[in-house]
Amino acid sequence: MYQINDIVFHENGGVCRINNIGTPDFVTTGQLYYTLECLENPTTKVYVAFTHESDIRYIITKENAIQCLSGVRELQGQYNEDNKNRDREYAEVLKSGNFQKWFCMLKGILHEKYVRNAAGKQLNLKDSRYLEQVEKLIIQEFSIALDISAEDFKEKLETLV
Numbered sequence: 001m002y003q004i005n006d007i008v009f010h011e012n013g014g015v016c017r018i019n020n021i022g023t024p025d026f027v028t029t030g031q032l033y034y035t036l037e038c039l040e041n042p043t044t045k046v047y048v049a050f051t052h053e054s055d056i057r058y059i060i061t062k063e064n065a066i067q068c069l070s071g072v073r074e075l076q077g078q079y080n081e082d083n084k085n086r087d088r089e090y091a092e093v094l095k096s097g098n099f100q101k102w103f104c105m106l107k108g109i110l111h112e113k114y115v116r117n118a119a120g121k122q123l124n125l126k127d128s129r130y131l132e133q134v135e136k137l138i139i140q141e142f143s144i145a146l147d148i149s150a151e152d153f154k155e156k157l158e159t160l161v
Helices: 050-055 062-070 083-096 099-118 125-146 150-160
Strands: 007-010 014-022 033-038 045-049 056-058
Touching: 014 125, 033 050, 045 050, 050 056, 062 099, 062 125, 083 099, 083 125, 099 125, 125 150
Parallel strands: none
Antiparallel strands: 007 014, 007 056, 014 033, 033 045
């Protein structure tokens, strides 16, 4: 069971702090919920029923973050040339909370961006949005785990991929 003030990841809220554990006013069944406050936007709340506790996980530890980052260069990028399959795959990766998959997705999109830029083209809008989303998730979680600013981690990330 999670505790108030724990920092966790939830697929809909990203990195969040557990603000409350109890029955929200809008629930009439008496079921208990975790009230999550999104760290990126503290006015955004996510309510997670105890029966869906598996949708929450603790963020990565500092030790695991360091270990994970040490292997990023060896990971292969993920980029499916089929737009529909790529959309499905990327949506699954974003929801997965799996760091290695996040980095593979990031590397795949960045490679495609490089290829397109070399040809005088831009990344398509959907890929640009996926790039923004996966970067945000990685930066949020890893900057907190490593106890550095998001800007400092973003600079570090650029040297890794």
